[in-house]
Amino acid sequence: MGRYNNVSISVIRRLPRYHRFLEDLLNKGVHRISSRELAQKMSLTASQIRQDLNCFGGFGQQGYGYNIDALYAEIGKILGLDKGIKCVLIGAGHLGTAIGRHIPYESYGFNLVGVFDADPRVVGGELRGLTIKHTDEIENFCKLYNPKMAILCIPKDTTLEVVDRLYNCGVFGYWNFTQVDLQLFYDDIVVQDIHLGDGVMTLCYLMNEHGIPGEER
Amino acid sequence: MGRYNNVSISVIRRLPRYHRFLEDLLNKGVHRISSRELAQKMSLTASQIRQDLNCFGGFGQQGYGYNIDALYAEIGKILGLDKGIKCVLIGAGHLGTAIGRHIPYESYGFNLVGVFDADPRVVGGELRGLTIKHTDEIENFCKLYNPKMAILCIPKDTTLEVVDRLYNCGVFGYWNFTQVDLQLFYDDIVVQDIHLGDGVMTLCYLMNEHGIPGEER
Numbered sequence: 001m002g003r004y005n006n007v008s009i010s011v012i013r014r015l016p017r018y019h020r021f022l023e024d025l026l027n028k029g030v031h032r033i034s035s036r037e038l039a040q041k042m043s044l045t046a047s048q049i050r051q052d053l054n055c056f057g058g059f060g061q062q063g064y065g066y067n068i069d070a071l072y073a074e075i076g077k078i079l080g081l082d083k084g085i086k087c088v089l090i091g092a093g094h095l096g097t098a099i100g101r102h103i104p105y106e107s108y109g110f111n112l113v114g115v116f117d118a119d120p121r122v123v124g125g126e127l128r129g130l131t132i133k134h135t136d137e138i139e140n141f142c143k144l145y146n147p148k149m150a151i152l153c154i155p156k157d158t159t160l161e162v163v164d165r166l167y168n169c170g171v172f173g174y175w176n177f178t179q180v181d182l183q184l185f186y187d188d189i190v191v192q193d194i195h196l197g198d199g200v201m202t203l204c205y206l207m208n209e210h211g212i213p214g215e216e217r
Numbered sequence: 218m219g220r221y222n223n224v225s226i227s228v229i230r231r232l233p234r235y236h237r238f239l240e241d242l243l244n245k246g247v248h249r250i251s252s253r254e255l256a257q258k259m260s261l262t263a264s265q266i267r268q269d270l271n272c273f274g275g276f277g278q279q280g281y282g283y284n285i286d287a288l289y290a291e292i293g294k295i296l297g298l299d300k301g302i303k304c305v306l307i308g309a310g311h312l313g314t315a316i317g318r319h320i321p322y323e324s325y326g327f328n329l330v331g332v333f334d335a336d337p338r339v340v341g342g343e344l345r346g347l348t349i350k351h352t353d354e355i356e357n358f359c360k361l362y363n364p365k366m367a368i369l370c371i372p373k374d375t376t377l378e379v380v381d382r383l384y385n386c387g388v389f390g391y392w393n394f395t396q397v398d399l400q401l402f403y404d405d406i407v408v409q410d411i412h413l414g415d416g417v418m419t420l421c422y423l424m425n426e427h428g429i430p431g432e433e434r
Contacts, residue, residue: 012419012422012423013415013419015418015419015422016412016414016415016416016418016419017398017412017415019418020396020412020414020415041401042398042401043398043400043401078422079418079419079421079422079425080421080422080424080425081418081421083421083425085421085424085425093319094314094315094318094319095315095316095319097311097315098311098312098314098315098316099312099315099413101311102310102311102312102413103413103414103417104414105417107414108414108417108418108421109417109418109421109425110417110421148424149420149424172424172427173420173423173424173427175416175417175420179237181234181259181260183260184258184259184260190420190423190424190427191420192416192417192419192420194411194413194416195233195234195237196316196319196320196411197233197237197320197321197324197325198230198233198234198237199233199392199409199411200320200322200325200326200327200392200409201232201233201236201296201298201325201326202229202230202232202233202296202409203366203390203392203407203408203409204296204297204298204300204302204325204326204327205229205232205295205296205297206229206390206407207297207302207365207366207389207390207407208296208297208300208302208326210389210390210407
């Protein structure tokens, strides 16, 4: 089905990071880099970089290094950032509003086409040029616009009910900020769980293990 | 230095998830669970759960299962969620405001004591009962309050300069929402990088590989 079926997920997860570093170099006016220099910048090994990029055909020339413009464009194409997959934001509270406003969706392969909330005080407001609709309208909206991805910024209790409805409308990608582990409930969806609480609890653990200076243990 | 030096980071990273699932069970009035049932809920194996929890001494009794109240409290203690590590939020734009308001810091082991922003239009405002101060005041504030963790919701360009100042004030834990890979620049800090863009680009890739229904490939 896919174009790069044999590429491991760990390589894929590194691609956005390459994309980010290459963009940074382009912004600084750098257009060519050796795998060794790039490796240094990213704290990887040159051979890992060559291996990673070879999964997709390889873009380097011995003795010349990588053409950053070409490599950047190609990684963008591999990631599919030119596709503009239609997505909806569910939940326009504090977090939803920030995620709605903060993310340059167009640069990341998405096109935000709808925003929904269950709170009548929020419905009718505006976010990123879109009028916030009531979650009751999800089905009608999906019939018209056919979004494929949903960003979930809703309370835990309502998550599964909302996802069930979105799923039945053909939404199969989820950027999930709720506390629910969505992957446990569906086999045939694609999920990025952002469990902010898990991350900050891990940070708490690591800081305590590191030892808080000035405190007795 | 630490209390559980031989515990692998992958076990540690699973602890917040255990904590979350156990809290959920307690909220539903469940107080005892077998490793098999817990494994099913979390999509792990019973032996993995027993192994994980044995790293910290083990809490189960054969034939009885786990006492959820005791296990939940113990994991909280292991993570150090009772410590109330003082933290500051740097950047009170859209994302910073949402992160400032949305996160129950007290439940995650932290105590938010200060909020800073460089924009004079934002300074003087209020966030979570705290008056937003100018970033110029970071050093004076740190001398007085001695925070150990900083949440970074600032633009990429200013990140390293701000972190340098915080680092010199003894801040060694960073919950990093910027696009900078902080770990590359300091050896002796503890970082949780939340690269939202990386996650959503990965989602884009996976959705394209999965195949968008109704679209030619």
